[in-house]
Amino acid sequence: MTERERRPASPGGPLLLMRGIQKEFPGVRALDGVSLSVGHGRIHALMGENGAGKSTLMKVLSGVHPAGSYTGEILVDGRPCAFSGVADSERAGIAIIHQELALIPQLSVSENIFLGHERSRFGIVDWGSTHARARELLRRVGLDENPATPVSALSVGARQLVEIAKALAKRVRLLILDEPTSALNEAESARLLELLLDLREQGVTCILISHKLGEVMRVCDEVTILRDGRTIETLEVERDADGTPSVDEDRVIRGMVGRALDQRHPGRSGEIGPVRFEVRDWTVDHPTQLGRRVVDGASLTVRAGEVVGMAGLMGAGRTEFAMSLFGRSYGRHVRGSVLKDGRELDTGDVAAAVRGGIAYVPEDRKTLGLLLDGDIRHNTTMAALGRVSRHGVLDPGLEAVEAARMSERMRVRSHGTTQIVRTLSGGNQQKVVLGKWMFTEPDLLILDEPTRGIDVGAKYEIYLIVRRLAAAGACVLLISSELPEILGMCDRIYTMCEGRITGEVPRAEADQETLMRLMTRTGGHP
Known part of the structure; x- marks a missing residue:
């Protein structure tokens, strides 16, 4: 373990103490006497199944749910606080970055960072000072970007960094991040985690909500587990010389779901039958950028009772392939053919695709x-x-x-x-x-990132549903950025890069290294 990864000592009492927090919505008690203690200069993970109360607790802390709408006590540096809104919590040095980023795409990076607290002179925005300060903040978060760039031109990972820069502009002491890596690829996620370690060194305390156990255990100092709106326990995470945490993922899962998950992915049942669906030479052009091809001659088959995976890096064309297949919901000049039981199928619009037995669960459920x-x-x-x-x-x-x-x-x-x-x-x-x-x-169910942003217990339940569907003879095409999910759930795996199918691997021959090599191959199918 490097020196920078060692946890700094926490001075004095806790920075944050929440005691006996109770919050109710009509018909639902979301929080039932929750307590949370977070030390200075810590990365504190908040874990739990979906619906456990994590986001609600953080909305109470950040003033989204104002004082009076809940019972219990919040102390910051030992002083009682009653935030009537987000502005109140920000004045106390608390900032929250929600899973759905609160940026305005049409405005520039600088405008987003200082929106609501503009830098001005004599009542007029001082753009020189604004851009200069924005550059300093962007350097601090490791983003090499022109502050005048519209946010709409940035990747999701870059937008996440702009949100953090926006929080730092408000002199944040306690930064709350709700599922910050759910929409990021592996490289962007690693970069964000390194930034959290940097911020910890600078004295910024972080509360991290995430369902990605590996990421949490890599950076956190403590883990508080919620279940059914109650605090279950807080675990101290120590690391040995090799950086191995003292708390393993299975221990956290037991706390989250109240039981052990002996297997993360259920075993398959049922037989794989003949080819039911075949896609031949599927080609799709970008809907607005003339001359840009996003899917190029992709072909695949799915058998009855089979779960077929599609793996690829962000931008590989997997979602574009799926959406265009589902009634040409994406793209222009869509070409190719879809066969069901050997006969060509009409997928000219969504209604026709549904009549043909195709269903699509999209990546962006909301x-x-x-x-x-x-x-x-x-x-x-x-x-x-x-x-x-x-x-x-x-x-x-x-x-x-x-x-x-x-x-x-x-x-x-x-x-x-x-x-x-x-x-x-x-x-x-x-x-x-x-x-x-x-x-x-449906006869063919296309699942695009079906478990993104959900906890391990809910993931397992969705995996069981997929297994039952396949066992009943349906075809499943599973698109996922999580290679362990692809390897654990799929009978056969296609890889995609730059709009082309670059490989087809039986599950018995697949591993992460093989898939990654094929996912970065720019040529067509070998």
Whole structure:
């Protein structure tokens, strides 16, 4: 372990102490007497299943849920605090970076960093000072970018760094990061974790919410585990000379889910049958950038009862392939053919794709997968309204019965199918999306990053659903950036790079090194 990775001593008492925090929403007690103590200059991980109360607790701390909407006590440096809003918590040196970044794409990096506390002289924005200070902050977070660049031109990883620079501009002492690496590739995630270590050295305390156990154990000093709105325990993480943490991932999982997960991925059952779906020479051009080809001559097959993986780095074209296959939802000049049971299938629009037995669970569940202000019932049935209608008229009673049946099958945790989807945890939202497409009884289910941003317990439940679907004879195409997930769930794996299929590997011959080599090969299929 290097000297910079060693945890600095924490002076005096804790920087933050939360005691007996209780928060209720209609019909739900989200926090039930939660306590949390965070020392100075620490990276403190907050772990738990989706719905455990992590994000709610941090919204209480940051003033999103203001004083008076909860009970309990918050002390910062031993002084009681009652934040009436986010501005109050920021004045106390607390900043939160939500999973959905709060940046305005049309504004520049500088404008976003200083939005709401502009640097001005005589009531006029001082752009020279603004850009100069923005450059200093960008250097501090390790981002080599022109402050005048519009945020819309930045990658997701760069936007995450701009959010941190924005927090540092407010002289943050306690930085809260909610799933900061959920949308980042491996290189961007590693860079962000290094930045957290740098900030710790500079005296900034961090609270890290993440479901990526490997990342958490690499950098955290303590782990507090929540379950069902209660504090279960806080674990001190020591490291030996090789950097190996004293707390292993299985120990954290037991605390999170209340039981051991002997296997992260359930075993397969059922037989793999003949080829049911075949995609031939699939080619897609970018919808707005003339001359740019995002999928180039991709071909693959999926057999009945088979889970086929598609692995690739960010920008490889996997999502573009999936969306264009699903009723040409993406791209222009889409060419190629789709065969089902040897016959060409019409996928000219989404309705035709659904009629052909294709379903697509998108990567971005909140934008593309759900009506967030709708309830579970309507979200579950919207893709197959004909199944809950009589003579062309929606039957509310039948809809309620079918939605409840699917919700139970998906093990959605809620207080009923009339609950608004926005109020569900990320894992339960994902189960609703999956249930919506399972309700169409698909022959081919395309899953695009199906477990992004959800905890290990919910992941396992989704894996079980996928296994049951395959065992019943359906075809599954699983797209994932997590190679352990691909290796643990798939029977056969395709790799993609720069829009081309670069390899096809049976599970028995696949490992992370082999897949990574194929994922970085710029030529076509070997």
